[in-house]
Amino acid sequence: GAGVSQTPSNKVTEKGKYVELRCDPISGHTALYWYRQSLGQGPEFLIYFQGTGAADDSGLPNDRFFAVRPEGSVSTLKIQRTERGDSAVYLCASSSPDRGIYGYTFGSGTRLTVV
Amino acid sequence: QQQVKQSPQSLIVQKGGISIINCAYENTAFDYFPWYQQFPGKGPALLIAIRPDVSEKKEGRFTISFNKSAKQFSLHIMDSQPGDSATYFCAGDPYSGSARQLTFGSGTQLTVLP
Numbered sequence: 001g002a003g004v005s006q007t008p009s010n011k012v013t014e015k016g017k018y019v020e021l022r023c024d025p026i027s028g029h030t031a032l033y034w035y036r037q038s039l040g041q042g043p044e045f046l047i048y049f050q051g052t053g054a055a056d057d058s059g060l061p062n063d064r065f066f067a068v069r070p071e072g073s074v075s076t077l078k079i080q081r082t083e084r085g086d087s088a089v090y091l092c093a094s095s096s097p098d099r100g101i102y103g104y105t106f107g108s109g110t111r112l113t114v115v
Numbered sequence: 116q117q118q119v120k121q122s123p124q125s126l127i128v129q130k131g132g133i134s135i136i137n138c139a140y141e142n143t144a145f146d147y148f149p150w151y152q153q154f155p156g157k158g159p160a161l162l163i164a165i166r167p168d169v170s171e172k173k174e175g176r177f178t179i180s181f182n183k184s185a186k187q188f189s190l191h192i193m194d195s196q197p198g199d200s201a202t203y204f205c206a207g208d209p210y211s212g213s214a215r216q217l218t219f220g221s222g223t224q225l226t227v228l229p
Contacts, residue, residue, distance in 0.1 A: 004158070033216065042121075042204045042219030043159065056216065091158050095215055101147050101208060104215055106158030 002026070004107035006092050012113045013082055021077040021110045025094030029103075032075050034067055035091040037109070043091050049075060082114045118142045119207050121220025128227050134192040136223045138205035141186065145207035149217070150179065150190045153202045162203075163190075195227045 005024040013019050025032050031050055035043035045059040049069045057067070064082075069075040079086055089109040096103040120139045128134045140148075147166055151159035165172045165179040165188065172179045178191040192199055202224050206217040 031215070035217075040222070042119075042206070042222050043217070045216045045218070048216055059216075093158075101149050101164045101210075101215065102161065104149075104161065104217075106160070108156065108158045 004092055004094050004105050006090075006107040006110050008110060009108065010111045010113075012115060015082060015084060015114055017082050019079050019082055019112065021079075021090050021112070023075045023077070023092030023094075023107060025073065025075070025092070026096075026105055027073075029094035029096050029105075030072070031095045031097070032069060033093040033095075034075070034077050035093065035106075037089040037091055039088070046077070046090075079112075082112075084114045087112055087114045118218045119205060119220040121205050121223060123223060124221070125224045126226070128195045128225065130195065130197060130227055130229050132195050132227075134190075134195045134199070134225055134227070136190045136203055136205070136225075137187065138189065138220050139185075139187045140207050142207055142209060142218065143186070144209040145218075146210040147208035147215075148179070148181065148188050149206050149208060150177075151204045151206065151219075153204065153222075159204055164208075192225075195225075197227045197229050200225055200227050 007022045034046040037043040048056045052072045064080045067077045091109045093106045118141045149164035150162045152162050153159045163174045163177045176193045181188040202222045205220040
């Protein structure tokens, strides 16, 4: 597709459960980013991939959060033992180095609700 | 640590009026200052961006004014329209090599009355 695709668009899970959120970046974009947007706030950086490797995971809040990008395209954000405070919209973005900030594109996000 | 402070939190403007949103930053490593527009249920979409060596940038009805010494920048929306009603975020981008890890402000919810 032409844009960044995130699935599911909505996810409701019970406290303590494990969830996976998927991001399909724009084809050819080597960089992929995950952000978390809490209600009424701006997105906060979680993790950045360049190719297959996590180049910077300094934004992950704790070790319950983990992300992978095994083939350098699709990425999965994994959250273990979910807590109510994890409820937020999780945004994915991808970028291409040759287009600078103008090639930095966000998906529509996955709204995660932990009940 | 909040590195980008944005105000106001909400703004109501009449159609045809000027909307002004302000941001202040702390991190002098920021190399790009983009503004994003976000509609409910959608991801942020880039509106306009400026580099710190430029004091003003205009694209259509949208203008960024940048004051490097004060570490402040603002978005002006001229001739505001109801379709501009959305949440606006400023951001700082410490571009380093290939990485663009944006730091966002807390957002301004703009309502343009018809």
